[in-house]
Amino acid sequence: MGIIFDLDGTLANTSEDLASAINATLDSYGFEKMGKGEILEHINNGARAFLDGCLPKKIKQEKDYGEFLDKALARYKEFYAERCLEKTCIYTGMAKLIEDLHTRGIKMCVLSNKQDDMTKKIVTSLLGQTYFVEILGGSEKFPHKPKPDSALYLADKMEIAPCGILYIGDSDIDMQTAQNAGMFPLGISWGYRKADVLIEAGAKKIADSPEEILEFMSNK
Numbered sequence: 001m002g003i004i005f006d007l008d009g010t011l012a013n014t015s016e017d018l019a020s021a022i023n024a025t026l027d028s029y030g031f032e033k034m035g036k037g038e039i040l041e042h043i044n045n046g047a048r049a050f051l052d053g054c055l056p057k058k059i060k061q062e063k064d065y066g067e068f069l070d071k072a073l074a075r076y077k078e079f080y081a082e083r084c085l086e087k088t089c090i091y092t093g094m095a096k097l098i099e100d101l102h103t104r105g106i107k108m109c110v111l112s113n114k115q116d117d118m119t120k121k122i123v124t125s126l127l128g129q130t131y132f133v134e135i136l137g138g139s140e141k142f143p144h145k146p147k148p149d150s151a152l153y154l155a156d157k158m159e160i161a162p163c164g165i166l167y168i169g170d171s172d173i174d175m176q177t178a179q180n181a182g183m184f185p186l187g188i189s190w191g192y193r194k195a196d197v198l199i200e201a202g203a204k205k206i207a208d209s210p211e212e213i214l215e216f217m218s219n220k
Helices: 015-028 036-040 047-054 057-061 065-083 094-103 116-127 149-158 172-181 195-200 210-218
Strands: 002-005 107-115 134-138 165-169 184-188 205-207
Touching (some): 002 149, 065 116, 094 210, 107 149, 116 134, 149 165, 149 172, 165 172, 172 184, 172 195, 184 195, 184 210, 195 205
Parallel strands (some): 107 134, 165 184
């Protein structure tokens, strides 16, 4: 069996740095800042959709909004690149879980809609890259999750059939991706979405701790 992990809200708590970069972007245009909870409501669909959801509605009515969003996105990416590791940290117990799974010979990958360079930077900085067959973020190479293309690509990289892969994430997008790719959708309760959202989106199991994931793997 193999495992694909989501990043934000699953492996790592990235919320403070994401909020900081969004608010720095908003402030640079003179827009009102947002609370972290409100900001996280718009995460999971890639950087462009994330920023779009956080921008004021009034600016979206302008005829040149698309051009403005492109420029604001470039600014947001600069802010995020500067601060993506200021407060971001691995959730308690996740590093040990990764090490234990690696020791057992479980093949693992990371898949995020976060831009590819930032995904690789965060995972390798916090966990290294020796544990993972591949670390993959959002790019023009594949459509964003919940489209299954990127997940199926990672299945090929691991040389494991999709039905033999556990997809672990904290969002409805992750659970939908797992189902679309024919993988087992396992939700976690410590991330950015509530467990009932994950269950409604198709999660077949909810883990309340990394230890529960290891126990589940041991019983497979």
